[in-house]
Amino acid sequence: MTKMMYRDAVLSTIMEEMARDPDVVVLGEDVVGGMGTAGGPEAIGGIWSTSTGLYDRFGPGRVIDTPISESAIMGAAAGLALSGKRPVAELMFADFIGVSLDQLWNQIAKFRYMFGGKTRCPAVIRMAYGAGFNAAAQHSQSVHQILTGMPGLKVVMPSTPADVKGLLRTAIRDDDPVIFLEHKALYATSGEVPDDPDFMIPFGHARLSRAGGDVTLVSSGLLLGMCEAVADRLAAEGIGCDVIDLRTTSPLDEETILDSVEVTGRVVVVDEAPPRCGLAADLCALVAEMAFSSLKAPPQQVTPPHTPIPFARELESAYLPSVDKIEAAVRRVLAWR
Amino acid sequence: MQLSREALLNAYRAMKTIREFEERLHVEIQTGEIAGFTHLYCGQEAVAVGVCEHLGTQDRIVSTHRGHGHCLAKGCDVDGMMKEIWGSREGLCKGKGGSMHIADIDKGMLGANGIVGAGAPIAVGAALASRADGPGPDGMKVAIAFSGDGACNQGTTFEAMNLAVVTQAPCIFVFENNHYSEHTGVSYAVGTNRDIASRAEAFGMKAWRADGTDFFAVHETMREVLDHVRGGGGPAAVEFDTERFFGHFEGDPQRYRGPGEIERIRAERDCLTRFRNAVTAAGLLDHGDIDALDAQVLGTIEAAVAAARAAPRPTADDVLADVYISY
Numbered sequence: 273m274t275k276m277m278y279r280d281a282v283l284s285t286i287m288e289e290m291a292r293d294p295d296v297v298v299l300g301e302d303v304v305g306g307m308g309t310a311g312g313p314e315a316i317g318g319i320w321s322t323s324t325g326l327y328d329r330f331g332p333g334r335v336i337d338t339p340i341s342e343s344a345i346m347g348a349a350a351g352l353a354l355s356g357k358r359p360v361a362e363l364m365f366a367d368f369i370g371v372s373l374d375q376l377w378n379q380i381a382k383f384r385y386m387f388g389g390k391t392r393c394p395a396v397i398r399m400a401y402g403a404g405f406n407a408a409a410q411h412s413q414s415v416h417q418i419l420t421g422m423p424g425l426k427v428v429m430p431s432t433p434a435d436v437k438g439l440l441r442t443a444i445r446d447d448d449p450v451i452f453l454e455h456k457a458l459y460a461t462s463g464e465v466p467d468d469p470d471f472m473i474p475f476g477h478a479r480l481s482r483a484g485g486d487v488t489l490v491s492s493g494l495l496l497g498m499c500e501a502v503a504d505r506l507a508a509e510g511i512g513c514d515v516i517d518l519r520t521t522s523p524l525d526e527e528t529i530l531d532s533v534e535v536t537g538r539v540v541v542v543d544e545a546p547p548r549c550g551l552a553a554d555l556c557a558l559v560a561e562m563a564f565s566s567l568k569a570p571p572q573q574v575t576p577p578h579t580p581i582p583f584a585r586e587l588e589s590a591y592l593p594s595v596d597k598i599e600a601a602v603r604r605v606l607a608w609r
Numbered sequence: 610m611q612l613s614r615e616a617l618l619n620a621y622r623a624m625k626t627i628r629e630f631e632e633r634l635h636v637e638i639q640t641g642e643i644a645g646f647t648h649l650y651c652g653q654e655a656v657a658v659g660v661c662e663h664l665g666t667q668d669r670i671v672s673t674h675r676g677h678g679h680c681l682a683k684g685c686d687v688d689g690m691m692k693e694i695w696g697s698r699e700g701l702c703k704g705k706g707g708s709m710h711i712a713d714i715d716k717g718m719l720g721a722n723g724i725v726g727a728g729a730p731i732a733v734g735a736a737l738a739s740r741a742d743g744p745g746p747d748g749m750k751v752a753i754a755f756s757g758d759g760a761c762n763q764g765t766t767f768e769a770m771n772l773a774v775v776t777q778a779p780c781i782f783v784f785e786n787n788h789y790s791e792h793t794g795v796s797y798a799v800g801t802n803r804d805i806a807s808r809a810e811a812f813g814m815k816a817w818r819a820d821g822t823d824f825f826a827v828h829e830t831m832r833e834v835l836d837h838v839r840g841g842g843g844p845a846a847v848e849f850d851t852e853r854f855f856g857h858f859e860g861d862p863q864r865y866r867g868p869g870e871i872e873r874i875r876a877e878r879d880c881l882t883r884f885r886n887a888v889t890a891a892g893l894l895d896h897g898d899i900d901a902l903d904a905q906v907l908g909t910i911e912a913a914v915a916a917a918r919a920a921p922r923p924t925a926d927d928v929l930a931d932v933y934i935s936y
């Protein structure tokens with residue numbers, strides 16, 4: 273095991289996979305940085321420092337700085353993938369999927385099915401998402417709700433450095449298009465990461481991060497940590513929470529959720545995306561449909577309201593889920609009769 | 610054409626207001642009081658002012674993530690902007706938007722924008738509205754799209770230029786080439802040998818080029834451009850060569866700059882210094898006139914910061930307001 277930051281887990285996994293497989297190529301805005309020059313000290317390696325040193329080591333054929341052209345970045349990733357490469361494309365902010373949406377939604381996601389299963393599209397699209405920086409409506413969004421709704425894409429939302437390592441390796445080696453969502457507020461968090469160069473975490477396998485048995489909390493990404501904090505608070509009162517980290521929203525590990533709810537009969541789903549037609553609603557529907565007879569309380573959702581993301585500090589914190597809001601929801605389902 | 614004394618004083622006051630607004634934010638941001646992402650316009654003042662001095666409120670502009678200068682030049686309220694940047698509920702956008710999203714539709718300022726390249730198509734829409742309204746007493750109302758050298762690489766910008774040409778919309782694409790998009794240099798990212806105006810020409814519109822650190826060059830060029838567009842000559846483009854004095858965002862270590870670059874551009878390419886030197890050398894204004902404006906502007910900014918600090922904060926209830934119109 274090695275202790276490392278979430279952002280370094282991203283970088284080291286890409287570095288290792290590029291060393292292992294010459295078909296892996298990286299592209300995005302400022303991924304070299306510093307005027308596209310040969311990796312000198314002025315080259316920042318992406319604004320999140322998740323490609324630092326790649327250009328120096330692998331050169332311009334495999335590390336491609338792009339102009340500000342998200343549509344072309346996404347389309348080029350599609351073309352690279354159809355031509356035998358394994359592109360790892362970076363969108364600086366997840367919000368910029370808007371610019372590139374056709375290439376993602378109508379192209380990358382649909383190739384395999386539309387072409388009758390005759391093709392592979394092994395593209396990884398990484399993007400930084402999430403609120404908490406007062407970056408306002410166009411630089412703070414959680415987009416998994418939109419992307420999970422697109423058949424053909426796999427969607428990954430790691431919450432720890434170890435999960436970054438295992439899931440990103442799986443993503444790069446996967447032959448389907450994978451959206452890899454990195455929460456901005458997690459980049460500087462640290463954790464133990466396995467050293468095994470083939471350490472992989474399969475998609476569609478959620479992680480039980482706390483086992484308690486009284487109530488089930490389901491989340492992913494940054495908010496997973498808030499759910500764990502609630503579980504730890506309630507443990508002191510003798511209340512046991514199962515905390516489930518989804519890891520991937522597509523494919524979805526229904527079994528782990530249903531197994532837990534069958535025991536607890538109570539579920540709170542916590543999500544950073546807006547509520548309408550969202551992940552939390554989807555999971556509540558799943559539980560209602562498949563575990564109705566086990567339920568002791570109506571499934572609860574903790575999400576932001578149906579509004580764009582506001583700028584001011586007071587507004588953004590009122591907008592976002594919090595430990596207190598999650599705890600209140602848990603107490604609601606526990607008190608239900 | 611010779612500017613009147615009053616026009617010169619107004620232009621200087623407008624540029625100096627932007628400069629001091631930004632210099633002050635640069636300091637205030639270090640204290641941690643201002644949240645979010647802030648991109649400062651210092652160095653480019655002559656462009657915003659040289660363009661907007663020709664406009665009336667009926668003319669519309671669409672701005673970028675580096676929008677404070679465009680907002681101020683188009684007449685947005687200094688206090689309202691400062692309060693917005695501070696996140697007050699009395700800010701121009703009630704604390705919902707912040708630095709990157711300042712807008713004042715009544716002033717013809719259709720918004721700063723966090724999405725690079727989003728502005729140009731919006732400006733074409735505004736120009737098509739003008740075309741539908743037809744010319745007024747001052748000729749055709751125009752719409753201006755401010756874009757950076759980075760934004761000119763977005764497909765949206767290309768589509769907007771073509772749409773403007775095929776519809777002959779009274780739209781002006783103002784490209785502020787400050788040589789960088791974040792960390793990446795224009796020599797790398799703009800394929801047409803750093804030349805943005807030639808792209809506009811390729812789309813079929815007339816294009817101009819001028820030194821964006823020389824207020825008089827900007828102002829004179831814009832007079833020609835506006836004569837062309839207001840007179841029904843169709844869309845046009847201008848590329849201004851300019852400089853950004855600070856980092857891309859506040860906190861940018863700027864390792865991509867060449868040695869001595871910032872000192873050099875501050876010394877040789879400061880539009881305010883160049884303006885002062887030009888008008889005093891020509892005997893149009895004296896140093897006393899300009900010093901008086903400097904003091905006046907400092908007072909304005911000081912008052913705006915004090916007002917922003919003291920302004921009421923938004924509350925949790927405000928989150929739900931203004932998603933839709935309430936009837």
Ligand SMILES: Cc1ncc(C[n+]2csc(CCOP(=O)(O)OP(=O)(O)O)c2C)c(N)n1
Pocket residue numbers: 301340342364368371673674675723724725726756757758759760761787789790791853857
């Ligand atoms: C669609 C989109 N892509 C990327 C970004 C990130 N970004 C913000 S500003 C910027 C550089 C813009 O460069 P330019 O257009 O030259 O404007 P300048 O910053 O020089 O004023 C980038 C890449 C963004 N905000 N929106």
Ligand SMILES: [Mg+2]
Pocket residue numbers: 757758759785786787788789790791
């Ligand atoms: Mg630029």
